[in-house]
Amino acid sequence: MDDCIFCKIIEGDIPSRKIYEDEDVIAILDMSQVTKGHTLVISKEHVRNILDYSDELAARVFSKVPKIARAVKSFDPDCKGLNVLMNNEEIASQSVFHSHVHLLPRYDETDGFGLKWETHTNDYSGEDLDQIMHAIKKELN
Numbered sequence: 001m002d003d004c005i006f007c008k009i010i011e012g013d014i015p016s017r018k019i020y021e022d023e024d025v026i027a028i029l030d031m032s033q034v035t036k037g038h039t040l041v042i043s044k045e046h047v048r049n050i051l052d053y054s055d056e057l058a059a060r061v062f063s064k065v066p067k068i069a070r071a072v073k074s075f076d077p078d079c080k081g082l083n084v085l086m087n088n089e090e091i092a093s094q095s096v097f098h099s100h101v102h103l104l105p106r107y108d109e110t111d112g113f114g115l116k117w118e119t120h121t122n123d124y125s126g127e128d129l130d131q132i133m134h135a136i137k138k139e140l141n
Contacts, residue, residue: 004046009026019072020067026044035107037076039072041103049088049097075105076107078107083103083115
C-alpha cells in the first residue's frame with residue numbers, strides 16, 4: 001500500500017532497526033521503545049490485522065513470534081518477562097493498520113508499560129456466560 005509506513009519499511013524506503021527478516025515477517029525495534037527492546041513483528045503481507053489473516057498466513061507469521069520473543073527476552077539479563085500484544089482496530093489501540101505484534105520486555109512494575117484488567121465476574125450469570133459461549137461457537141461454524 002502506497003501510504004503504509006510498514007510497507008515502506010519492508011520495501012526499504014524507510015530505514016529501520018531490523019532485528020530479523022525472512023520471507024514472511026520483519027522484526028524491528030519500535031521507535032517508541034515503551035520498554036527497552038520493544039520490538040514489532042510485522043507481517044510482510046499487508047493485512048489490516050488479525051481479523052484479515054488466512055489460516056495459512058497466520059501459521060507462517062505466528063510461528064516466528066516465539067523465536068523472536070526468546071531473543072528479545074534474553075538480550076538483557078534484567079528482563080524478567082515480556083508481554084506479547086496485538087492491537088486490532090482503533091478501539092483496541094491499533095494506530096498503524098498493517099498487522100503487527102508488539103513484544104514488550106518487562107523489567108519491573110515501573111518500566112513504563114501496564115495493562116488495566118477489570119473483572120466483571122459478578123456482572124454475568126452462568127446463563128449469560130452460556131449464551132455468550134454458544135453465540136461465539138456458532139460463529140466458528
